Amino acid sequence: MLTRSPDRSLTEQLAERFAERIRTRLLPAGARLPSVRECARQQGVSPHTVVAAYDKLLAQGLVEARRQRGFYVRDIVQKMPLGQDGQAQTAILSEATAASPLGPMGLCLPGSRINATALIRGMFHQVSNKPQPGSGVLPVAWLEEARFLSAAVRKITAGPALQGGSLSYGEPMGDAGLRQALARRMADIHIPARPGQIITTVGATQALDIVSRTMLKAGDPVMVEEPGWSVEFARLEALGMRVLPVPRGPEGPDLAVMARYCELHAPRLFVSVSVLHNPTGYSLSPAGAHQVLQLAQRHDFHIVEDDTYGHIAPERATRLSMLDGLRRTIYVSGFAKILAPNWRIGYLAAPPDLVERMLDTKLLSTLTTPAILEKALALCIDQGQLRRHAERMRQRIAQARTRSVQLALAAGCRFAAEPAGMFGWVDTGVDTDMLAQRLLDEGYLIAPGALFHATRQPCTLMRINFGNTQEPAFWRAWQRVVASVK
Template sequence: MLTLTEQLAERFAQRIRTRLLPAGARLPSVRECARQQGVSPYTVVAAYDKLLAQGLVEARRQRGFYVRDIAQKTPPAQEGQASAAIPLGAKTASPLGTIGVRMSGSQINATALMRGMFYQASAKPQPGAGVLPVGWLEEARFLPAAVRKITASPALQGGSLSYGEPMGDAGLRAALARRMAGISIAAQPDQIMTTVGATHALDIVSRTLLKAGDPVMVEEPGWSVEFARLDALGMRVLPVPRGPEGPDLAVMARYCELHAPKLFVSVSVLHNPTGYSLPPASAHQVLQLAERHGFYVVEDDTYGHIAPEYAVRLAALDGLRRTIYVNGFAKILAPNWRVGYLAAPPGLVERMLDTKLLSTLTTPSILEKALALCIDQGQLRRHAERIRQRLAQARARSVQLALEAGCSFAAEPAGMFGWVETGVDTDMLAQRMLDEGYLIAPGALFHATRQPCTLMRINFANTQEPAFWRTWKNVVKTG
């Protein structure tokens, strides 16, 4: 039987090891933790001493206990040590604020969010989840049927006993070209290349067009995995504020003058986490900047399957001249299928194919053939329509409950996610909610550099029940 001290220490240790409590996070004060957990201050001190002995936390004089980066091989930097040791990590004073950021903690931030995808805090619906509920995706019963049909055909032998086509299954690429034409993007099948999910497509683009140290513009708030991925490749991240009218064009223009960025990464439709979609005027101006300054625009349309038909795509306006279009099917069909694709200007296709061959050779053709069948028979389109309708109902319920709980929305609710203003530090609150079995996505995870934030991203499909919001109000009230 574990003592209270051992139970408390193990609870924190597990979260630190799984990165659910990320490096740099501050543990509650001794008094606050004692009150939250219903134990004595002595128990908390003893638990924190155990974490210190295990090398999981460090004590900072008159500031409290902080989570150490358990992946680092060298001792933690002393307080006040110059940050210039990281050459691209410095913040540069300018009218734009942060000019370029090398984010020492961004991978941890992203890891915390990604590990949450695999960590089930409880059987309750998880507000911070990045995917739709399993029950919703299980309704796509046509997927197993399509796989059975493909594996019962001669395609099984041809598809599994060879590497397949380097560009991806020809039938799927033709189906994708027709599907893209339906959203006004003109792409030939030989401009389309399949990938292992949309993230792999983004990685192919980066590895093809960039080298270490190159500046890249990325929307902020934005997908923390993209910040961390670019940082891991050694790129210099230039955060571009994203608002209801699109990216801040003045900031982008200034970046172009100062740093000559090679790339701009944008979620133009149903932006994650805000839900914003790019207005036509702003889209035209972004493309004009790209033409004038010679950078490419990577358009991540991951949420396009649940977007309104009238949504504006940069690739449609540009005709795939300075745009590279990226999409996948994890959000709408099956996360574990890992089928994605990119469509690129003709002059870039061969270079990107070389990058794909060096990373994965080819992609699984059997799943690609099954997906092509689902697209051609209209099953994907009908499924997406059902998901949109169901999501609209869930969104309406979630918004009402959030407002009743005293929250507000920093962006007009749209799509799959809500960008919620809570009025409290959501980093600190995340650990309290985890005690209650709920994993939330604090706003700090969606910024290039981690800093206190009162925002959080919610998944509308998982926050439409009153139980979460009752727990939320109680934790905020007692926090």
Template sequence: MLTRHATQSLTEQLAERFAERIRARLLAPGTRLPSVRECARQQGVSAYTVVAAYDQLLAQGLVEARRQRGFFVRDLSTRAPVAEALSRTSTGASAAAASVLGESPLPSGSHVNAAALIRGMFHQASTKPQPGSGVLPPDWLETTFMPAAVRKVTSTRALQDSSLRYGDPMGDAELRRVLAQRLAAINITAVPQQIITTVGATHALDIVSRTLLKPGDPVMVEEPGWSVEFARLDALGMKILPVPRHADGPDLAVMQRYCEVHAPKLFVSVSVFHNPTGYCLTPGSAHRVLQLAAKHDFYVVEDDTYGHIAPEHATRLTVLDGLQRSIYVSGFAKILAPNWRVGFLVAPPRLVEPLLDTKLLATLTTPSLLEKALALCIEQGQLRRHAERVRTRLEAARVRSVKLAQQAGCNFAAEPAGLFGWVDTGVDTDVLAQRMLDQGYLLAPGALFHARRQPSTLMRINFATTQDAAFWKLLAQVLRDSR
């Protein structure tokens, strides 16, 4: 908290607090700072102190003032300011409507939204559980079989052999073999020769984009959605076409219109336990998406990052398509070992060589030692049993978190499922996130999950990290003060 006994004035302390968060990208470009009156009330200082602090931020070029709207974080990158993009659109709904009517979709605007979310993953706001986290808590992932597998693959001649030469460009042969068996369990028929290992699922998505697209190509992406995907495609120069995601799947009418007007080359989808809503695709919607893909000649990339915590019978586009126009992507960071960075993609045979060429240009190969250790964990059934334990634990956590959220006055915008909850707080969650960060809690405000930054009352919570009643008690108090 600000203190009158510090060597810095209250104005300097307040300005420095905001400056640190802006430079660390914990406050993303386009974020609106609290009003002068609201900030003064929150911090227990005078309005004059807040005005002086905001003036310092203006002088440092960290924020900009918009007439009769307030102060907004500036884009510190070399690209066009987020304010310019925001001035061209009012809400995501109007932008989507413009696209459906055939107007050119806007640039993604807040291209560094993802930086705020990713930096938050590595920023330890406090020792408290973090509601905005995108991963399971470390103690949920602790196992004895992972270290044992590593010891086994490094205790023989294999360590030296694997260290002194490049591995197979496709990835460890044994891992690809057991992955093919695991995929068969969820009705995806693929041979090891169709599987390419990657440095995590994000790397797999990047390989696909760089292989199948060129700058300026239109790409359909679900919205709300994973902000890293918006930012990654934007950085590659793609034209992003946001598709509203509903409970049963993507908005098919919007997709149809995009196909007629923009001829997209790719559609990126999270079919199972969609991030951030938790929605799962229905068979009917999946069938229609594949019909559109065949008719309008685009590929579908299915990101199954959360498949390990999903029921095996969950609808997957790749199963229905048989890897004809679909590419399957997954990894093990969410369920087993985030720092191992082992992911993979499964592609139609005709795309394997082009995709492999892209991998070779970027990374040559992937480290085989951890791939060999992972193969052991899968083949011996240890990963399957671990995933079952995590699912059971997550179900209990979800029940508790939902109850606590509702008691705090929040509602769920989507039926709670999977790892994440899509919660409606009734207040601007950008502002709410700033208030909670003061108390040591990092939130994931809804604006982070849109291609164009826009005010939102929604936020994504991690069910595994929101079982602390103290967090919800504090949130309820902040919400009462904000309404």
């Protein structure tokens, strides 16, 4: 909290707090700062102090004042002079975009389009040492249980693979042993893929990027589920694609909306998370999957199936690629959620006629992928260590989910979707953009519902990570903040 100090005035402290959040993108472009009166009440200072702090932000070019509307974060990336170390200093300044058009849920907030780098920077920003409810990965303490990873790396690097994997670019499609192991794993979930149809990538995100760059060109329409993974919306927009949001329900995507898009725009691609959808936790029903595939056949588009959460999915979960046999579907997955986020190993499995084109795209972007880590991962899969670890993680997630749901309900929340997987889609009853900024003062980073829409809308929903919301301390802070903003 702000404290009186002979070294820094309350005005300076408040201005620095907002400036830091703007530069680290925790306050994204277009976000509205609290009103002067509201900010004074929240921070326990006088309105004069808030006005002076906002004036400092104006002078630094970080915010702009809009007549009778308040103060908004600006959206300009400006190169600053070289520092003493000779490195370019990049400051995130801003010039807010005009007010967004009406979206399907009502008036969007200014600066509605989500900035991809803003979201990614937020993933890396350490707010405090507290468990972070908005985190997208399992708790570090859980992942540390995978001690077999370091043993596999030592075994691989102790032999000739170290030299062979370091002094050449390796295999263009990825390590052959890993691709064989992945083909066997896909067969276990009834997806027929030969090793020659599998390409390893730098994480699942690059796999999605390869598919987009191969299948689409700037201006092409692409259907994406909404709510959905915010980075995917932003990534497609950065490539110049026309994002067509498809509402996602418990049984699957809204087929009527998809059919209408097909008639009006003839989209080339549909991106879907069939199993344990992020953020709702929904899994596609068999009937819904069949209808989506029939629509794809009728209107001649491909489907990218993002199975990022497949390792923690129920055994008999329905996947589009399983029913389709990789004819119109392209299967994407990775290991960041279950195993080692920084290993950045992902993969895609494509129809035979698309493999060479996608390989060309991979070669143009990264040449190859790290063979040593791929060989180590193949060893972990072949020895059953990954499977046993995934089973332990499923059990831990289930226990955490039970406890987190109890705490959330006791705190007055309700779940907008039946809790499943590692995330909960929670209705808080208040604007979660506002809630997010207040909880930062408490040391907690949450994921507001607006981040999961193609256009940034006022929203009372937030996504929580069950692994990081098991402690009553967070929910007590949540209740204090909610009481103060109602």
